[in-house]
Amino acid sequence: YLFLLCWLSPLFPWRHRLGIDLTDFGDIKKFLKEVIKMFNIGLNKVRFGAVQFSHNRRLEFELDEYSKRDDLETAIDNIRQIYGNTYIGEALTFMQPLFKKARKQRAGSVPCHLIVLTDGESHDSVKESAERLRSEMVNIYAIGVKDANEAQLLEIAGSKSRTFFVQEFDSLKNIKNEIVQGILAQTSKRKLYLSCVLSCNSCGTHTSSSPVIPAEHSPIHPPTSLFPHLPSTARNLSIHPSIPDHTVPVKSINLFLMYSLDYTNINMFSSIACEEMTADIMFLVDSSGSIGPENFSKMKNFMRELVNKSDIGPDRVQVGVVQFSDIKKEEFQLNQYSSKSDIFSAIDKMSLIGKTTLTGGALTFVADYFRPLKGARPAVRKILILITDGEAQDAVESPAKALRDEGVVIYSVGVFNANKTQLEEISGKHELVFYVENFDILKHIEDEIIFGICTPPEGKNFTLSR
Structure with missing residues (x-):
């Protein structure tokens, strides 16, 4: 059988510089709380955690620490800024053991997503650490604000469809829905894929030695070389967010948002939406x-x-x-x-x-x-x-x-x-x-x-x- 272990239980890190004022920081917190409202929160549903970073890293709260939306929102409100330089590569590396710990907390295949929010250029290399995370089946979304390096954002996310850029922090709300829709689309595709792999009722022959497809390469239709009899079961034109011809105004911070999704929870998003x-x-x-x-x-x-x-x-x-x-x-x-x-x-x-x-x-x-x-x-x-x-x-x-x-x-x-x-x-x-x-x-x-x-x-x- 094939387990897609990429969708684990996740978290979010972010980095702040002296240039980010209290209003911007408030916009960030508001953005996080609005994202949380889109999902069914619970230990067996969607879990959130938070990590803040500059040249240091600080775990704000663990994935299994809060299982209610109100508690999560209070925890976000209680976050206080840290200052320093921007080291995204080190922050990405810091996330790896957190994902490994998450794998052990929940059995089965649980989706894992990481949202990186930054307003500046990283002082270290981001490509290698981002590739390692993606190779471990972590879907990374990179959000850049104002002075963020767009080339680095693309290296972090590994795909234009998961890369966003805005000019002001108060514009984060304008991309909230696209990000959550992209997460929904990615998870929906994997549900179809995993269902076919495990049941193999219509997929043809499959063995445990078949390769695992990294998150950034997983198509809506699994490769026919692996599953020659697999029917095309999803829409051809996906809802992935994409970078427009002109940049959308928004501002930036380094923030990693990771949350886990219960594979059996078909209704990913909260009815509150x-x-x-x-x-x-x-x-x-x-x-x-x-x-x-x-x-x-x-x-x-x-x-x-x-x-x-x-x-x-x-x-x-x-x-x-x-x-x-x-x-x-x-x-x-x-x-x-x-x-x-x-x-x-x-x-x-x-x-x-x-x-x-x-x-x-x-x-x-x-x-x-x-x-x-x-x-x-x-x-x-x-x-x-x-x-x-x-x-x-x-x-x-x-x-x-x-x-x-x-x-x-x-x-x-x-x-x-x-x-x-x-x-x-x-x-x-x-x-x-x-x-x-x-x-x-x-x-x-x-x-x-x-x-x-x-x-x-x-x-x-x-x-x-x-």
Whole structure:
């Protein structure tokens, strides 16, 4: 068998210079507490620890020291700055025995992640110590603020997708969701991978001598050389955060955040992320003939599960559904049902239309459902979830952009023969595009979509004016 022991129980280190004032330090603590809120804290769930460093290292609290969110937040508030020069390489080396200790604390394969936060250039080499950690299956996220060396950040993380740079400390909140989404995506991929390795029901032959894949090289689809019969079970376009063409403003400190995730805990993120959410969510469902009755039923189950994981109510989440093929059919408007049971019943009553796929026309049609006349609310997030299994027979880019310009966030879920280029044209961002190879796999992306909905980018206006 193959154990992916990389996801251990982790911690966070950070380094402060004399240039970091109390306001910046407060922004750091706030950032840490906001990250913690995204997860289910507990000795058998997610564990957090903290290490602060300069030219010295100080363990602030152990992974198993606090098992409640309130206690963790108090511990973070009680952290006091240390000063000195920046030695990230030594700090990374300091983390190794902490990870080894974590391995012994919890049986099985528990994910391990390390977040490094720095505002300056390291006085020692970081590459070797970072590579050693990654070779031990530690996923490293590097956050640089202001004077941080971007080349060193990349050496630390080992991947652009896990490297972030901001100009001010108060901008840390702007990358919080991307980091947590990246962690969620990485863990989701490994769940699929490990499940296949351990069960080998559909993976072909596997032996204990097969190589362990380092965290930074682990793809969404495990290498076919190892598992020639492994089905493609995850979306093709991942939600990994990436460095934009232009740098996002934020500031820097050296901070290592590591936390352990229980492999069996499917809902990684805390329900707190969704408790206060208000949103108008429309499903736009492909009902063309290529889907067929059996897959149509699976698509309805997928919609039911997303609804079930949402906080439904007239002052929380509203849901509506429109079907399309070569015609458009309203199933129900946003304000028509205010309970999950009523929405479930309405979804169950949906019937397949058949015929061709005119997605562009459907995108234009559904725009009206985000306006007050169709039950939408002002100043509430507007989200469209498109589910399709084929290529649109009409243009999609222009009507999709019109929706996005009105503040609608579009998630595109493509199945089997869906055109991936069109999906990205519709969503406008690859991190909002999901692709699976059959309808049975839809259930594997439910949590990622809900997580994205519950933690949207900050500062966006989701109000339609008309």
